[in-house]
Amino acid sequence: MVRGTQLHERLGRLAYGAAVWAGFGFLLLPILLVLWLSFFSNEILSLPPDGYSLRWYTSLVAKREFVDGFGLSLEVAVLATAVGLAVSLPASLVLVRGRFPGREALLNFLMAPLIVPAIVIGAALYIFFIQIEIATDVPLSGSAPGLVGAHVLLTIPWCIRLLTANLVGLDPAIEEAAASLGARAWVVILRVTLPLIWPGLIAAALFAFVVSFGNLEISLFLVAPGETTLPIAILQYLEWKADPTIAAVSTLQVLLIGAGLVATDRIVGLARVI
């Protein structure tokens, strides 16, 4: 397209470009700052740095709360992702292929965890779990199934969004062709539907993992006494110390999730499925 060379057209383009770069800067600068801070040698965060050091990274290995927190977060995120996908896949199939009254309502219901503030979900679940415990003696609060179950709630909207988006793009005639050739419903799903939407499946898994791994608000209410996920460990550490340890932990977390995003993009092309 010819874009014009009159003064007001050039100025317009310049302003637009500046706004875009300002937006990028606003998003990226805090992350770059954290990265920078994590290499400061100062005990107390201040500018300019006294010098640079890797000691905040090396000392992490010895800090149990972070190592254990990372382990628990990883465990919860992996389980919540797996369960979230297992629940969301059949739900997405029904939502996309089915035509029944209440379909829209069901979709909105499954999206709800995205709208309700996580802290409210956390508090509500905590009260709910306590009530169940009082009524049945089944200890849900502070239990692993309780925590994972709560995280599954977080993963569902993301899984449903990505899976339905991919299913909508899949020509139903391909599934019908498979059925007419003798494939039962579950064979069609296994041999045709899943292989064709696996980019969406991978992307859904990644996003589910990220929201679960980074969640603080729900975990705060539901972890067992003495146990912490990584975000809780970070919060607790910050309450009495403000050294670059936190920056180092955050940097590692950003790198881990960034690596996941890059790997997913290489395998399935994220831009194509989101």
Add this chain to the structure above:
Amino acid sequence: MTALVLDRLTKLYGDHAAVDALSLTVAQGEFLVLLGPSGCGKTTTLRMIAGFVEASQGSVSLSGRDITRDPPHRRNIGVVFQNYALFPHLSVFENVAFGLRRRKRPEAEIRTRVARALGLVRLDGFADRSSKQLSGGQQQRVAIARALVIEPDILLLDEPLSALDAKLRLEVRQELKALQRLLGITTILVTHDQDEAMSLGDRLVVMHAGRVEQIGSPQQLYREPASRFVASFIGRGNFLEGTGTGHSFTTRNGWTLAAARPLDRAATVLIRPESITLAPTAGAAMVPARVALVTYLGPIAEVALELAGGDRLVVEQASGGWLDGVEPGREIGVGIPPEAVVGLGAEGVAGA
């Protein structure tokens, strides 16, 4: 022998009948075409036969067994879709082998049968290609091979040629016809394209608003349409309104035509454009008409005429000769052979 019987097959969407009590019998080895405008119910009918859409009422029997409530995978029906619907994640070989693998055939048999099916559609040597590397025509051939390899009781084709460009469409059409003859497989094709329907079908079913308008050979539908809908949907025609008495028909504008058959109940007559004769001057058995427009179309020329009383006719004639020099405004002679006058009833019922 009867291959397929549809008995009062009906599909309701709410109060609306997409297919309304459709009854039809298809003979073994027959090539039947369901023809009609979009929304006439032809595709819904095909999808009920395939089992993709559940019938609201009525039944479908295939080779003597009632399959109305059978899911698609138990019907043994080959389906070819408009947009090919190949499995994009599988090779050409695995696409064609899909149905045989579901039937748990031994590997050696699968290899032979897939090779034979690919040979039938002239795609030998394409087995290892990805389906995404093929042209539209090749993809549709793979889809045909995939449907045929399972030796279905019936082959269903849902507008299989409409996604192809015009030249390729003719080519695949001829191949399809030859293949159907060769294998003698009972086939139902759905289309809105009358040329496709006429060239492929042994019998045509013209559908309109969920109902059968007329069933017959291409010749019958063209020569003796049962209604104005069929007459205007298949081929082109001049429709003149008026009243019939015995072997004559008088148009509203007062032009009286002689007809070969009695037209007592006819309110409209159909005259096909190519059945009209033209002469440079009005002679015996000819009436004078003024040329309104001549459109040259290569082998034929289309002449629009206006008669003295106000009736208008479109005539198709072989181009060349005296017709090439005719300018609008000139007076020429028009003759209507009595056998070319086809009566149509007032309510779409054939007039005698």
